[in-house]
Amino acid sequence: xSAKPRLIAFYLPQFYPTPENDEWWGKGFTEWTNTARAKPxxxxxxxxxxxxxxxxxDLRVPETREAQADMARAYGIEAFCYYHYWFGGRRIxxxxxxxxxxxxxxxFPFCVCWANxxxxxxxxxxxxxxxxxxxxxxxxxxxxxxxxxxxxxxxxRYVTVDGNSLFVIYRPHQIPDVRRVTDLWRGLAIKxxxxxxxxxxxxxxxxxxxxxxxxxxxxxxxxPQRRGWISRRRPMTWAGQKIAELRGIPTVHRYQDxxxxxxxxxEPGVESYPMxxxxxxxxxxxxxxxxxxxESDPELFRQVLKRAFELxxxxxxxxxxxxxxxxxxxxxxxxxxxxxxxxxxxxxxVREEWExxx
Numbered sequence: 001x002s003a004k005p006r007l008i009a010f011y012l013p014q015f016y017p018t019p020e021n022d023e024w025w026g027k028g029f030t031e032w033t034n035t036a037r038a039k040p041x042x043x044x045x046x047x048x049x050x051x052x053x054x055x056x057x058d059l060r061v062p063e064t065r066e067a068q069a070d071m072a073r074a075y076g077i078e079a080f081c082y083y084h085y086w087f088g089g090r091r092i093x094x095x096x097x098x099x100x101x102x103x104x105x106x107x108f109p110f111c112v113c114w115a116n117x118x119x120x121x122x123x124x125x126x127x128x129x130x131x132x133x134x135x136x137x138x139x140x141x142x143x144x145x146x147x148x149x150x151x152x153x154x155x156x157r158y159v160t161v162d163g164n165s166l167f168v169i170y171r172p173h174q175i176p177d178v179r180r181v182t183d184l185w186r187g188l189a190i191k192x193x194x195x196x197x198x199x200x201x202x203x204x205x206x207x208x209x210x211x212x213x214x215x216x217x218x219x220x221x222x223x224p225q226r227r228g229w230i231s232r233r234r235p236m237t238w239a240g241q242k243i244a245e246l247r248g249i250p251t252v253h254r255y256q257d258x259x260x261x262x263x264x265x266x267e268p269g270v271e272s273y274p275m276x277x278x279x280x281x282x283x284x285x286x287x288x289x290x291x292x293x294x295e296s297d298p299e300l301f302r303q304v305l306k307r308a309f310e311l312x313x314x315x316x317x318x319x320x321x322x323x324x325x326x327x328x329x330x331x332x333x334x335x336x337x338x339x340x341x342x343x344x345x346x347x348x349x350v351r352e353e354w355e356x357x358x
Contacts, residue, residue: 004357005309007350008159008335009072010113010326011080013096019045020092025132032056034331036332038284041249045292047283047302049330059096062105068337069108072327075336075347076354079109079159079329081168086114086145087149088135101152107329111159112152113168114145116175139184140244150253153194160320161186161198161216165189172201172213182214206265206272217271219323223280223291224258225251250283250290257295262304266311274308275323276301276347281333292333298345305353313357 012032014021019307021029036056038048051057053071057064061089072080082100085092095224100110120127152158153165153282160166167185175181182199201208201215210218255262264274281291305322330334 004354005312006313006321007324008078008079008323009077009080011082012329015057015094031331034284041283049333050340052340052343057194066106073135075351079111081111081113083115084112087132088137089144090266101155109157109159111166113170115170117171142181142184150192150272164196164198165194166198168200169203178343179214206267208269217273219273219275221275222262224253224261224323250288250292252292252294255293264311273321274311275324275325276308277325279333284331298349301346302349309357
C-alpha cells in the first residue's frame with residue numbers, strides 16, 4: 001500500500017427529489033434548492049455558489065456518479081464516505097448509495113457514515129420542528145441495520161483498514177450503551193465472514209478516547225464557535241459597523257483569522273484521523289443562525305491540509321487516513337466539487353499536497 005495519505009471525502013446524497021422532502025419543503029426540493037436561492041447577507045459575502053463542471057446534477061443519473069468518481073480519482077482522493085440515514089429501520093436518501101452497491105458502478109472505493117441524528121427544521125428557522133426522530137429501538141434494530149449494510153461491507157470496493165471494513169458513526173455519544181452495540185456489530189461481522197469492522201466515531205472533542213467507547217479511532221470536525229465569539233475577540237467591520245452588531249446576518253469569521261481553530265490536532269494516546277474543512281457557509285440553509293468562514297481560499301486551506309498530512313506521516317500505511325469535509329455539501333458552502341469562483345482550485349491543492357508525500 002502507498003505511503004501517501006488515504007483521502008476520504010464525505011459525500012451527501014441529497015441531490016434528487018424524495019417524497020419526504022416534497023412533503024416537508026415543497027415539490028422537487030433537493031440540496032440545490034437552498035444552494036441556488038442563496039443571497040449575499042453582507043458586503044463581500046460569497047453567495048450563491050454555482051456549480052461549474054458537473055452542473056446542477058441529479059444523483060439518480062449513473063453518469064453523474066461516474067463523473068464525480070473520475071474527478072475525485074484524478075485529484076488523489078481514494079474514496080467517498082456516503083452519509084447513510086437509518087431511523088429505526090426507516091431509510092432516507094438511500095437511492096444513490098443503493099444503486100452504487102447494486103450496480104457495481106462507479107468502480108471507485110467507498111465507505112459509509114451513519115448520520116445518526118434527528119432531522120429537525122433547525123437549519124430553516126424551525127428548531128422545534130422534528131421531521132424524523134433518531135431512535136435506538138434495541139438489538140433487533142441493530143441487527144437489521146447490520147444486515148442492510150452487509151452487502152456493502154462485503155463489496156470489493158469497500159474501504160478497509162487493516163483488512164476490516166471502515167464504518168463511521170456521526171454521533172457515537174448519542175447511542176445508548178454504545179460499547180455493547182459496537183461489540184454486537186463486531187460479532188456479527190465475524191459471524192458473516194468478514195475479518196472485522198474498523199469503527200470510527202466523529203466527535204468535536206479531540207480528547208475523546210474512541211477505544212473507551214468501543215471504537216478503533218475518532219475523527220474531529222473543528223469549526224470556530226458561533227455567535228458571540230467574534231464580538232469578543234475579532235470583530236469584523238463593513239461600512240464602519242462591527243459585523244457582530246449588524247442584524248440579520250450569520251456568525252462570520254475570516255478563514256485566515258481562525259486557522260488555529262481549523263487546524264487538526266493529535267492528542268497523545270488517541271487514535272484520531274484528521275478531518276479538514278476547506279470552506280464553510282451554511283447560511284443558504286440557516287440564514288442568520290448560520291456560520292460563515294469568510295474569504296476561504298485554496299492557499300489558506302493548503303496550510304490546514306499540510307498539518308493534517310504531518311499528523312499522519314508516521315502512521316502505518318493502512319491508517320494514514322485524512323477525511324475531507326466534504327465533497328459536495330453545497331448548501332453548507334462545503335464542496336470540493338468545482339464552482340464558478342474557484343474552479344478546481346481547492347482540488348488542485350489536494351492533489352499537489354498529496355503528490356508531495358512519499
